[in-house]
Amino acid sequence: MEIELSSLYGQDLYTDRGIRVGKIEDVTVDIKEKRISGLAVKNVNPNAFSVGKRKGVIIPYRWVTAIGDIVLIKHVKRRVMESETEEETERTKESK
Amino acid sequence: MEKVSVLKLSEKRVMDSEGVEMGVLHNIIAEAGTGALKELVVKPAEDLDTSKFRKEDEYIFIPFDAVKAIKDVIIVDSEKIRTRA
Numbered sequence: 001m002e003i004e005l006s007s008l009y010g011q012d013l014y015t016d017r018g019i020r021v022g023k024i025e026d027v028t029v030d031i032k033e034k035r036i037s038g039l040a041v042k043n044v045n046p047n048a049f050s051v052g053k054r055k056g057v058i059i060p061y062r063w064v065t066a067i068g069d070i071v072l073i074k075h076v077k078r079r080v081m082e083s084e085t086e087e088e089t090e091r092t093k094e095s096k
Numbered sequence: 097m098e099k100v101s102v103l104k105l106s107e108k109r110v111m112d113s114e115g116v117e118m119g120v121l122h123n124i125i126a127e128a129g130t131g132a133l134k135e136l137v138v139k140p141a142e143d144l145d146t147s148k149f150r151k152e153d154e155y156i157f158i159p160f161d162a163v164k165a166i167k168d169v170i171i172v173d174s175e176k177i178r179t180r181a
Contacts, residue, residue, distance in 0.1 A: 001128045005102050027102040031166050036131035067128040
C-alpha cells in the first residue's frame with residue numbers, strides 16, 4: 001500500500017496490544033536510504049513511554065506493524081526514552 | 097544529516113540538475129510496509145512542461161530515485177526524469 005506522508009500527521013499511534021502511544025506530529029526520512037526513518041510522536045501516553053520533560057519521542061519506523069486508519073507499532077515495555085534514542089534502541093535490538 | 101523532517105521539506109523548491117525550477121514540494125509517497133520512499137508530489141511551476149510527468153489534479157509525480165540532493169532546495173536528476181517519460 002502506498003501512503004502520502006502528510007496523511008500520517010495527526011494520526012494516533014497504538015501498540016499492537018492496544019496501548020495508545022501518542023499522536024504523530026512529523027515524519028523523518030533518511031535521504032540516503034530513501035526510506036522513512038521515524039515517526040515523531042507528541043502527546044505521549046506516559047503509560048507507554050516515559051518522556052520526562054521532553055515534548056515527544058521519535059519512534060523508529062521499523063517498529064511499525066500496520067498503517068491504516070490508525071498506526072500500530074510493536075508492543076514495547078514501558079521504558080525511558082530520550083527524544084532521539086533511535087541509535088541506542090537499534091543497538092539493544094541487535095544485541096538480542 | 098541525512099535524516100530530514102518531512103514537515104520542514106514541504107513547500108521546498110524543487111529544481112532539476114540543469115537549474116530549471118520545477119515547482120514546490122507538496123507531499124511524498126512511500127510504501128507503507130517497507131517505508132521506502134517512492135515519489136515526490138510537486139506543485140509544478142507555471143512555465144514547466146508537465147507533459148512528461150504522471151499527473152493527478154494539479155500535481156506532478158517525480159520518482160524518488162531521481163532525487164540527487166535535499167538541502168535548501170531539492171535537486172532532481174534531469175536525465176532520470178527525462179528517460180522515464
